[in-house]
Amino acid sequence: MSTEIKAPTFPESVADGTVATWHKQPGEACSADELIVDIETDKVVLEVVAPTDGVIKEIVKGEGETVLSEEVIATFEAGAAAEAPAPAEKAPAAEAADTPAAEVTTDAEKVGPAARKLIEENGLDASQIPGTGKNGGITKEDVQNFLKNKPAAAPAAAPAPAAAAPALNVPAGERTEKRVPMTRLRATIAKRLVEAQQNAAMLTTYNEVNMKPVMELRKQYKDLFEKVHGGTRLGFMSFFVKAATEALKRFPAVNASIDGNDMVYHGYQDIGVAVSTDRGLMVPVLRDTDTMSLAEIEGTIADFGKRGREGKLGMDDMQGGTFTITNGGVFGSLMSTPILNPPQTAILGMHKIQERPMAVNGQVEILPMMYLALSYDHRMIDGKEAVQFLVTIKDLLEDPARMLLDV
Template identity: 85%
Template sequence: MSIEIKAPTFPESVADGTVTTWHKQPGEACAADELIVDIETDKVVLEVVAPADGVIKEILKGEGDTVLSDEVIAQFEAGAEGTSAGAPAASESAAASGEGDKVGPAARKLIEENNLDASQIPGTGKGGGITKEDVQNFLKSGGKAASAQAPAPAPAAAKAAPAPAAAVSVPAGEKVEKRVPMTRLRATIARRLVEAQQNAAMLTTYNEVNMKPVMELRKQYKDLFEKVHGGTRLGFMSFFVKAATEALKRFPAVNASIDGNDMVYHGYQDIGVAVSTDRGLMVPVLRDTDGMSLADIESTIADFGKRGRDGKLGMDDMQGGTFTITNGGVFGSLMSTPILNPPQTAILGMHKIQERPMAVNGQVEILPMMYLALSYDHRMIDGKEAVQFLVTIKDLLEDPARMLLDV
């Protein structure tokens, strides 16, 4: 039975996607629900799985092609028997050297087009697999095709001898460059950041917070917290989320957004937490943080981080949000100016905790201090509100009991 393989249904905010990787080639056996192709959108990578046991008859949209929502990208034959991955589809040189199962579909196509020997290509992929970029780098560095003049395959002992260094070496003094296309996610991030700076009257106000009270509280209860909450660790982010939630309730303009000439005030607090991944910065959203406990916040953020690294964050995870927190301190940043995440009107930047001499009641004390930065849209938020909002967060963190007592 022939079945059409279609791109997923994209949300209204996503116009199209790009086919990034075909994990199965025509003729290869596919099991039901097995991953066959990845499609990258402006926000996430979507996975398309096989609808049944069978084989792909024909690929209609190749890697790098743009696809629309629900567009047919391949024809699938349910119930048909296919070959195992990487066997006949791999090039003869790859099959002979046992490299077929380590060569990705895009890399395999490039190897065949250039008549290369896969065994000579250093693989940087998972388990030593050869990626498309590995093949491109091999060609750029002087890698040669396996021509008819090449010597016949030698016995195992001779075959193990290293290839001539000239085949893969880089001439002395050569300035190596690598040009790669910008991913859709990276391009979207760049566009949105530029738009934020061009379209908003963005200002940043700074303050500093003494982290000693939170650090002492965390040190006192972290073991018990982890035991009671099933292994969830008590970090600093949950304190900042709760402090920001309380401050947002007191200063609604900071929790608002601008829609054309309208100012939209939100009666709830959905806080985005910036997560750094290999694909770029993502901002999954904690929903209704006023009703979340510290344990709820920590466990959800940990889940966001894991799924972000695995490429499993969905569009629903990142849509919406009324306020954003970003933590450059995990990378050692002492001070920065965060950029707004439109259409939100403010973003809080956390930074590295640094011990500094501070004047306390006329005495010099060494305290663990953190600089805070609040970037805000001056069209919506007055300077007075922005400063008071940041001071409120500072006060709540320096006396955490105030969050519990709501004072």
């Protein structure tokens, strides 16, 4: 029995999507709930799975085509067996030379967009990758499997660091370029960041925090914390989330958003945490952080990171948010100016912890210091509020007991 495979139902904020990768081709066997196609939207990549055991009968929307919410993208034959491929006949060289160009399958046609992106990012040779798709086509999974097995297959062939830098295999001295289409997600990120700078009166205020108290507290209890909370590790982010939550309650304007000519004050704290993925920057949201424990925060953030790397963050994970925290310190950033995440009115930037000589009670001490940056929309937040908000976070982190005592 034939059934229709449809695109997922997109939320109102997402107009359409793009077919990124077909993992199954017509005639290939599919198991129930097996991934058959990825659809990329402005926010996330959505997975469509097989409704039951059977085969793909026909693909209606090919890779790179635009699809609307619940639009038919393929037909599926439930219970059907995979088709056995017909044996290929070897054509004489003279006949092959006369084959029209439209009938020739080139290497470029055998590589899907998602697979091609991975190949280009890793500087791979497509001819060396075994293809399991239709007519020997190379899928994203083929490239991923090749990357996994590559070190084990030829460990001695690892290039020197200097030779590993070029992404293209070209003779030395040549001036090369490569043009790669921007993904919908990355294009949307770029558009929103530009709009934030054009439409908001954005300013940034800076401060620095002594991380020694938090580091000592973490060192003292991290093993016990991990044991009590089932393997959840105690990091720094949970302290910043709790400090930001308390500061947001004290300064409601920082926890607000702008909607046209209206200022919307939120009576809850939903904090977005920026997560870097291969597809781009994503900001999943921690809901009601005022009610979350440190363990719940750390566990949820770890889950966000894992699902972000696997491309499994959903639309619901990133909807809403009243404030955002981004941590450039994990990549070594000492100081930066974070850009607002509209319609939010503020974003906190964390940075690298670095030991510096500091004057303490007339004496010079070497302390682990971190620069903090708060970018804010001056249309909603006055400079006085922004500075006091950042100082509140600094004070809470330098004396973590204040968060427990609510003082």
